[in-house]
Amino acid sequence: MSSNDPLELIDQYLDRVRVYLPLDSEDAIVELQTHLIEEAERIGEGKMTAGSAMMAIERMGDPKSVANEYAGSGKKVGPVPAEYTGPLSRMLVVIAGVALALIVGAIMIGASLTQLFGANIQNWPFSIPVMIVINLTILFVIIGGISMLDRNRPLTEKTTLESFFGIGVEGFKPKSRVDAAFDFGGGLFWGFVLLLPAVVNLYSEAFMQYYPVVAIFLFLGALRGALFYIGGENNFNLAVEAVLSVVWIGLAVILIGVGWPIQYVYGNTNGIWYRFDLLQFFQTNNIPFVPFPYIWTFIMFITVAFSVWRIIVSSMKITMYVRAGKGLWWQGNWGKRRRLKTPLWKRVLGDQRSYQGGTTYHDGYREDDESQ
Amino acid sequence: MSMSKKTQEELDRWSKEVKRGAVTLAILALLSKRRAYGYEAVKILDEKMSFLALEQGTVYPLLRRLEKRELLKSEWDYDDPTKPKKYYAVTEEGLMALGAMEQTWSVLSREMRGVITEVE
Numbered sequence: 001m002s003s004n005d006p007l008e009l010i011d012q013y014l015d016r017v018r019v020y021l022p023l024d025s026e027d028a029i030v031e032l033q034t035h036l037i038e039e040a041e042r043i044g045e046g047k048m049t050a051g052s053a054m055m056a057i058e059r060m061g062d063p064k065s066v067a068n069e070y071a072g073s074g075k076k077v078g079p080v081p082a083e084y085t086g087p088l089s090r091m092l093v094v095i096a097g098v099a100l101a102l103i104v105g106a107i108m109i110g111a112s113l114t115q116l117f118g119a120n121i122q123n124w125p126f127s128i129p130v131m132i133v134i135n136l137t138i139l140f141v142i143i144g145g146i147s148m149l150d151r152n153r154p155l156t157e158k159t160t161l162e163s164f165f166g167i168g169v170e171g172f173k174p175k176s177r178v179d180a181a182f183d184f185g186g187g188l189f190w191g192f193v194l195l196l197p198a199v200v201n202l203y204s205e206a207f208m209q210y211y212p213v214v215a216i217f218l219f220l221g222a223l224r225g226a227l228f229y230i231g232g233e234n235n236f237n238l239a240v241e242a243v244l245s246v247v248w249i250g251l252a253v254i255l256i257g258v259g260w261p262i263q264y265v266y267g268n269t270n271g272i273w274y275r276f277d278l279l280q281f282f283q284t285n286n287i288p289f290v291p292f293p294y295i296w297t298f299i300m301f302i303t304v305a306f307s308v309w310r311i312i313v314s315s316m317k318i319t320m321y322v323r324a325g326k327g328l329w330w331q332g333n334w335g336k337r338r339r340l341k342t343p344l345w346k347r348v349l350g351d352q353r354s355y356q357g358g359t360t361y362h363d364g365y366r367e368d369d370e371s372q
Numbered sequence: 373m374s375m376s377k378k379t380q381e382e383l384d385r386w387s388k389e390v391k392r393g394a395v396t397l398a399i400l401a402l403l404s405k406r407r408a409y410g411y412e413a414v415k416i417l418d419e420k421m422s423f424l425a426l427e428q429g430t431v432y433p434l435l436r437r438l439e440k441r442e443l444l445k446s447e448w449d450y451d452d453p454t455k456p457k458k459y460y461a462v463t464e465e466g467l468m469a470l471g472a473m474e475q476t477w478s479v480l481s482r483e484m485r486g487v488i489t490e491v492e
Contacts, residue, residue: 035411037455061429
């Protein structure tokens with residue numbers, strides 16, 4: 001649904017362009033954003049309206065072509081048109097990465113591959129590629145059909161195909177500054193909580209040996225958050241993230257064996273505090289289902305899956321940045337989606353500014369000829 | 373005298389080739405005088421060089437390529453957070469390249485003028 005807010009229209013249009021651009025193109029997006037705002041203001045003679053924003057967008061043209069002008073088209077791979085190879089390969093990496101993260105997470109908690117995919121698979125493992133090919137064919141037929149219906153959409157609305165490819169873009173967005181701040185604050189807070197004598201008192205005997213290690217890990221997580229908050233996404237911070245994820249997977253192997261860490265909770269009777277043994281409660285009351293091992297397994301599964309995903313994304317991004325000639329540390333971007341809307345505080349304070357509601361490039365250049 | 377379709381086609385083809393070489397020189401020359409951000413550069417070039425008929429689709433990618441080749445350097449200006457501006461300026465390397473290009477351009481235009489005058 002198209003909005004009447006000019007800034008939102010520009011934002012929606014740039015989201016479409018972003019789908020066709022390589023991962024490290026946030027600078028290009030911001031440049032285009034400024035261009036569109038200034039052009040819309042010029043058209044509106046100083047005022048930006050939905051109409052002037054739409055005119056600026058229409059002048060800029062089809063998102064696929066704009067992305068192509070900026071980055072050059074990719075190479076045609078088999079039947080896949082050149083402009084779709086980038087977003088499609090990114091999408092496939094996301095699917096493979098998520099699958100790998102879930103499989104590793106499941107194996108870590110003791111589930112076997114046959115349990116995951118079902119024990120009755122015929123012709124294992126040859127049936128797997130056959131199933132993938134059949135499913136992808138069905139997917140392409142469905143997407144192709146839907147795309148036919150997308151032809152008359154306005155420039156600011158994503159096509160169905162772009163929405164699909166957009167998932168790939170989301171998966172690789174840098175950490176936002178707010179997330180980094182939460183990583184820092186959360187790591188510090190939980191690290192200290194874990195070390196509080198009153199909390200230590202509640203641990204199981206097995207976990208008692210490991211809680212200092214977990215607390216150190218949380219502090220390291222806080223340090224990672226601080227690094228991302230200060231430096232944004234750069235190779236150093238990505239390497240720290242990857243290393244911490246590897247460390248966590250190693251630690252998780254031990255912690256899964258340790259089991260649910262909290263054996264006691266505090267109770268209060270007649271103003272007197274005492275430790276209430278949770279496990280004993282289940283045993284003495286003959287409750288057959290004890291949920292804690294399952295909760296613990298689930299937590300471990302999720303954290304390991306996320307760690308695997310972080311390792312994949314960090315390694316890919318480091319490779320990408322090294323290829324682009326970047327070093328170890330630079331002032332990187334944060335993943336916060338650049339909201340074009342006027343912030344609430346500005347609206348409250350009445351700061352209206354100028355916003356009022358109301359690889360063959362197309363110029364004939366070839367990247368190969370020009371680049372070093 | 374109106375142009376035939378064939379002549380127009382030839383002119384278009386030739387213009388495209390001439391523009392291809394001229395646009396790098398034009399951008400380097402502009403940015404050697406003053407730094408500018410993308411939209412500003414597009415508008416100035418559009419105003420000053422009607423023959424080149426430069427659009428954003430030509431200027432932005434070229435700015436990026438020249439930056440990649442270290443002829444230009446850039447710096448972000450976040451003074452207006454809703455419109456961050458990436459300012460481009462010519463590097464030392466770019467100035468040297470510009471000097472060499474200007475010399476070549478002068479020689480080329482002088483010799484071309486000579487050849488064209490002789491033909492006339």
